[in-house]
Amino acid sequence: MDTFAIGNLMRRPEAGAILSLIAVIAFYVIFGGVNLVNLFGAASWVNFAANLGIVALPLGLLMIAGELDISIGAMIPAGSMSIAIVSGYYGMPIVVGMAVALGLGVLVGLVNGLLATRTTVPSLIITLGTLVAMQGIVLAGSVLLTGNASVPLSAPDWAKTIFGQLLGGSYQIIIVWWIALTALFVLIIHYTPWGNWVFAMGGDKESARNAGIPTNKVTITLFVLSAVSASFVGMCGAILFNSAQVSGGMNYIFNAVVSVVVGGVLLTGGFGSVMGIFFGTLTFAIVNQGIYFTDIDRNWSSLIIGVMLLLAVLMNNSFRKLAMTARPKKKPA
């Protein structure tokens, strides 16, 4: 996609996301009495955004390609439990635990990808199946192997430094990973043919295949990416917090989808950008965590999230229409 060739910022997919971000902050400042210095100084929402963002990036790419992956909700606890069981309970080297955690991600991603390419079943349904199955496998596995549903883990110093460190006492190192991954994805998606393939698939899979794009390979790769990212987030959480528990991750499903959509990605595929996903995640994190800094009663937070999502969707829609009318020949999606 030649997103960067377009000079006009307003027509870029992330324009809506950036405006949403500004609108949300303005709303909190005006109605919630937020002290901006306090808000920007706090690590909590950046940490929240980083954990969510690493999952949202590949999910967003999947959505650009016209697929969906909700099994991430089970992959996050799967990642943290597998490293905790292997390296914590059985006391094997931490590298083995990491390999198992990430390997499990590859495996589940492959299953999702193969099923999505070999059958005509929508990926929402396929990954719903793997979601429930993985939840069960993680729970049963942990209870059968360790007799417990939460397992402690003590990682060696070098692993903590790379994956589970608190910078400045409160910023999780995963923020650095998030930024690095975002940069990497920007490079791949917007500057290599691979990115064009993803967009083309979301626009029209048949013609993409006819144009010689290895659609199956791309789809499977994307599913593997999203499952591995999810188990990576789980793994980092286990290393940082020295423990893992079975439940958890379900809220990542909706949170990640909402972040991606706020970031301007079309659920029906073919439209979006990595920076949009990045800003969408930031926006969602501020909405979600920023409410702690306001005078607004915490009880209303879900309502605000819902309304914000709907507004963001409306706004992105207008921007997209603007973008499409401005260059009708280039965007068949």
Add this chain to the structure above:
Amino acid sequence: MNSATQSVSTGTHGARPGLGVTLGRLARRPEAGSLLGMVAVFLFFALSAGTIFVSPAGFASWLNVAAEIGIVALPIGILMIAGELDLSIGAVIPASSLTLAIISGYYGLPEPIGIAAALAFGLLVGAINGFLVLRTEVPSLIVTIGTMFAVMGLTLGLSVLLTGSTSTNIVPSPFYKALLGQFVGGMFQVTIFWWVGFIIVAAFLLHLSPFGNWVYALGGDKISARNAGIPTERLTITLFMMSGFCAAFVGVGQAMVYQSAQVVGGQSFIFNSIMCVVIGGVLLTGGFGSVAGIVLGTITFSIVNQGIYFTGFDPNLGSVIIGALLLLAVLMNDTFRKMALTYSTKKKS
């Protein structure tokens, strides 16, 4: 979530069973796969679980669960046939329970007012969903996630504001308890009979009235449906209102059965109802499915969900089995559908 071309072509072929009931052979009907699945699952548990499972007590166990999911799964299935999704039901169920409990329990107003308010709330959320989906042209999955969060927040905020608590109890008068919250024979929830009623209405609407043809046409191809003179906008809003209404009905029933309502709960209905519908052979991309399929899917899901407790399996494995069953059902339905498509027409997507 596959490409647009695919959904359109399968959709038009799939519309056949609705348009003319000419498709005679059982094996090619949408529900064939789900019928086989149900029989297989039932036999499996009947053999491995022993006598209690096949006694009335065993039937009641999964029927009660099936009835509640089933009432929601019907409109969700019809929405999916029309190519839409509704996740907001997960928030509407507790919201309507609380509406009834607050109005008739906390404020002590007569039950009809509470019930009417709860059901009206469901209709309203449905209308908002439908309206937003039409106006914004954003996929309904996203729109209804938005309304789901909004309704959840409203429920919590208003409940705390009005009653100062997150749960409210209600002591229904005997008449309404008998109507909506009784156990027939001490074990069969009266909801089962309501479910049967809903099935009959849904079957009539979808398979015998012109309304049904419209739904299939809408799921097959929205543009040509509109060009053919189908009031697509009114139809979409009606469908969303139906799902809001049914979710509210389940919420009312729960409040009556358990005589209390709380802010949390209901979220499991979101994915559970989708699973039932999919096991029942409905295509997420629209245009294909039947009421009988949805019912069979619901029963299959409930048998698996409850049957585990009658067997000697480790209950920890419950989720694994449910997930595996879902994947299996999906693959089986996929095979059946392909078979149906290749037989009924040479053209393949």
Add this chain to the structure above:
Amino acid sequence: MTKFSRLAATASTAAIAVCAATAVLAADIFVVGGKPDDPFWSIVKRGAEDAGIVAEAQGGSVTWLGPQNYDNLGVDAAELIRQAIDQGADAIVGPDWVPEAMDPAFQAVVDAGIPLVIYNAGGIEAADRLGAMNYVGSNDYKGGFAGGEYLGNKGKQNGVCLNTLPGAANIEAFCSGFVDGIVSVGGEGSVLPLPATSFGSATAVAQALRAHLLQHPEINAVFAIGNVDANSAVSGIAQAGKAGTVEVCGMNFDESILQNIKDGTQACAIDQQGYHQGYLAVSILNSYVNYGLTVPTREILTGPGIVDSSNVDATMAGVAEGTR
């Protein structure tokens, strides 16, 4: 982006400095607790806020921080503690739910010289280990234990813990406490974990228990991990035709649970007396920050209390006030 974080870090230190400088007299107390729509935690919150009325009269404030859900309990709570530090708290109240995950965050509170009270979970051991002022509360394990003991003493010697949220640390603690409790009085206990697809559906929970009871006729005691599940359990037992032979105890209660106890369909409810947890923890810190007052009693236990037919009426009066 690095420039941004550096900027943010500087800003945060500045903010803390400013807050610490201005808040010499008035105590801005941050309370980390459960999510706001949790019936139990809304009572703890009420207690904290009632104590906050005094704090506000003295020019301070009480702010409640709770996670959106319990999916990632320890991690989320650790985040909230760090957030309280970031927001310039003069004193912090927090539960030590998952020590491995949360201890570093509590350590940061103590290192920053902020007075800390551990409440609800962790026990005095956690308070001593972390250098907190005191511990206020019951704990999950002891709550379950009390339930097991109560039912066992009533002659119900074969119990099952109905776990609708397997994997969550606090819930697992209820169940292991229950099993140990019933074993301690000579009975035997087991756990029935339900799949995630049943969570939040009263009917699915009731039917699961009913099926389990039919399949295991020897069971005569049930422990539910919350008031919603206790209600479902009562229904499931009635449907299994075992009302009267199988007795239920449950964690926490609301009006319908008390009605059950009054009607005799439920044997007991374990009361963690959450109002006291919030109220006492905040009061201790408020008077310490403002006036240097201390409470020499270490480990202030607020529970578990047991509500059964003998004291149900007094409890109902408290529920009407939103304090129990």
